[in-house]
Each structure stands twice: as structure tokens, then as C-alpha cells.
Amino acid sequence: MGLEKSIKTYCIIGDPIEHSLSPAMHNAAFNFLKLGSTYIAYRVAYSELAASICSLKEVRLAGFNVTIPHKTRILKYIDVLDRVASKAGAVNTVQNVDGVLYGYNTDVGGFLRPLAKRGINLNGLNVLLLGAGGAARAVVVALSSKTENLKISIANRNRDRGKELAKIGNTLGANCESFSLQDVQLLSYRADMIVNTLPLGMYNEKSIIDVQYIPSDSIVYDVVYRPVLTDLLKNAKQAGATLVYGYEMLLEQGAESFQIWTGIPAPLEVMRKSLLGPFGE
Numbered sequence: 001m002g003l004e005k006s007i008k009t010y011c012i013i014g015d016p017i018e019h020s021l022s023p024a025m026h027n028a029a030f031n032f033l034k035l036g037s038t039y040i041a042y043r044v045a046y047s048e049l050a051a052s053i054c055s056l057k058e059v060r061l062a063g064f065n066v067t068i069p070h071k072t073r074i075l076k077y078i079d080v081l082d083r084v085a086s087k088a089g090a091v092n093t094v095q096n097v098d099g100v101l102y103g104y105n106t107d108v109g110g111f112l113r114p115l116a117k118r119g120i121n122l123n124g125l126n127v128l129l130l131g132a133g134g135a136a137r138a139v140v141v142a143l144s145s146k147t148e149n150l151k152i153s154i155a156n157r158n159r160d161r162g163k164e165l166a167k168i169g170n171t172l173g174a175n176c177e178s179f180s181l182q183d184v185q186l187l188s189y190r191a192d193m194i195v196n197t198l199p200l201g202m203y204n205e206k207s208i209i210d211v212q213y214i215p216s217d218s219i220v221y222d223v224v225y226r227p228v229l230t231d232l233l234k235n236a237k238q239a240g241a242t243l244v245y246g247y248e249m250l251l252e253q254g255a256e257s258f259q260i261w262t263g264i265p266a267p268l269e270v271m272r273k274s275l276l277g278p279f280g281e
Contacts, residue, residue: 008037009059010261013044013052014067019202019226021247021275022065025254028274032267037062044070053077056096063095063261065254068199071134078103088141089168090134093257104260107138110253111223112146114244120219122147128187130208131197132156132165132178135223139195140165144172152176153187185213193219194236201230209235216240225250228276247275 012022018041026039044052046069053074056064066074071090075081078091082104085091091103115122122143129136129152136154143150152174156162162178169176179187188194188209200208201224209232214220220236225246233243255266 006036008035008062008261010037010039010063010065011042011056011061012039012065012067013042013056014070015043015045017041017043017067020067021226021250022254024274025251025271026258029258029267029271032270033262033264035262035264037262046070049073050077053101057099057101060099061096063093063257065257066092066094066134068133068135072137075103077101084108084141087172088134088137090137092134092138092253093260095260104257105138105141106253106256106260107135107249108142108145109256110249110251111139111142111221113252114248115219115221118242118244120242122150122193124149125151125192126190127152127193127195128184128191129154129195129197130156130181130184130200132158132161133197135197136165137168139197139223140169140174140176141172144169144174147174150174153179153191155179155181155184155187157181181208184208185210188213189215191215191218193221194232196220196222196224196230196232199224201232202226205231207231207235211235211238214239214241218242219244221249222246223249225275251275 020041023039023041030037074091079100080102085103085105088105093104093106095102154162154166166176166178214236219242221244222230222232223246224230258266
């Protein structure tokens with residue numbers, strides 16, 4: 001009976017969710033540290049968020065991650081919002097403490113750490129950001145907090161959402177402007193860094209940026225982690241650009257979530273091997 005009480009359950013909510021590697025990553029960490037916890041994927045459709053949050057509270061889930069399309073919509077159900085999450089206006093990690101939901105955004109740090117490990121200086125960069133959803137908000141906050149003289153061109157299908165995100169970035173000190181997705185080829189040709197936060201590539205879709213429009217001295221960062229080598233990254237590799245893989249951000253944000261939930265530093269190498277296998281990329 002005592003062992004059963006000590007078991008904690010975590011999950012990731014979103015739609016689609018079948019592609020998620022978070023369960024494998026977190027369960028590997030829990031098993032390695034013998035924490036007796038488990039992590040599952042839980043599909044939550046756009047219209048079912050409110051009912052699902054009530055269900056998660058009722059079953060006393062210890063915490064959960066949030067992915068597309070709920071990262072911004074989840075805010076209305078959060079009781080206590082972390083400063084970084086408040087700044088981003090998006091939550092990807094929730095901790096349930098006696099029915100009180102604490103919201104965090106680990107995407108911000110998760111985005112920055114792979115760049116820091118490469119020693120990349122972000123000051124003065126001309127960044128092309130594809131998308132204006134929850135992940136894109138984290139990227140804007142991350143870049144704005146670590147850079148000077150930063151220009152971010154936000155390309156999104158919905159121009160109103162792009163303009164809204166540009167306003168957020170401008171209040172944080174970045175120079176942001178909203179564009180249509182139809183402008184990406186011209187914008188990418190002038191970019192120092194291209195960041196994709198759209199789900200494009202998740203199902204092996206063709207990249208919206210052709211090889212010839214990717215500068216060889218640019219950085220191309222795709223937050224899509226499955227497949228590891230998206231069509232955008234294939235084009236970037238062919239162009240000679242520096243690649244940053246989506247699984248790197250997944251790993252870093254997951255490690256931060258793990259520590260929030262458990263109070264224990266995450267076993268990064270164990271989690272990395274769960275994503276890529278023992279032989280790496």
C-alpha cells in the first residue's frame with residue numbers, strides 16, 4: 001500500500017500526440033533513478049481542454065507537459081504562473097500541488113541551451129521565425145532576454161497572430177515585424193538564423209524554404225524533433241548552414257520540467273539515449 005501511494009503519474013497533453021517522444025524520455029529518467037513514477041501521452045482535442053484539465057485534477061496527476069494546440073489556451077486554467085511563462089504568455093509544464101496548478105515555460109531555456117553549447121553569439125542577428133504559436137512565443141522571449149540589436153521577422157499564416165507576437169517582442173526590446181508565410185524565401189535569404197516552430201516537417205512535408213535561399217553561414221534551428229532530420233534541416237545541411245536539431249530543445253526543456261517536478265537534476269545522457277539510441281544521431 002505504501003508503494004502504491006508513492007507512485008506519481010505525469011503526462012503530456014496535446015493533439016496530435018502520437019508522435020511524442022516525451023513518454024520514452026521521462027520514463028527512462030524515472031526508471032534510471034528508481035523513482036517509481038510513470039509518464040503517459042494523453043490526447044486532448046482543442047474543444048476538450050477544460051474538461052480534460054478537470055479530469056487531470058480529479059485523478060491527482062502530479063504534473064503534465066503541454067504541447068500543440070494548448071500552450072497559450074492553458075493559461076486560463078493555471079492558478080500560479082511563473083515569471084518566464086507570464087512573459088511568454090505560454091505554458092508547457094504544469095505542476096499539481098494539492099489541486100493548485102503551477103505553470104512554467106521550460107521551452108525558453110530549452111531553446112537557448114543548444115545554442116549556448118555551440119558558443120553562438122546571438123547579438124545583432126537577423127532572425128527569421130516561422131510560426132506565432134506557443135513555441136514561437138518562447139523563442140521570442142528567449143532571444144529577447146539574451147541579445148542586443150536583435151531583429152526578428154515573424155512569418156505566419158495568420159497575420160493577426162504574427163502581429164500580436166511582434167508586439168510582445170517589441171515590448172521586450174527586440175525589433176520585431178510580422179510577415180506572411182509567402183515572404184519566407186526572400187526573408188530567409190537575408191537571415192542569420194532561421195527558426196521553425198511550425199509543425200511543418202512532422203509528417204515529412206516538403207520544406208517551405210528551398211536550398212538556394214538558405215545562407216551557408218546561417219544557423220537553422222527546427223524545433224520539430226521527429227523526424228530528426230526534417231526537410232528544412234536537409235536543405236540547410238546541403239546549403240552548408242549550422243544545424244540545431246529539435247530533439248536538443250526537447251531534451252533540454254524536458255530536463256528542466258523533470259527537475260521542477262522531482263527536485264532532482266535530470267539524467268541528461270539517459271534521456272538523450274532514449275531519444276536517439278546509444279549511438280547518437
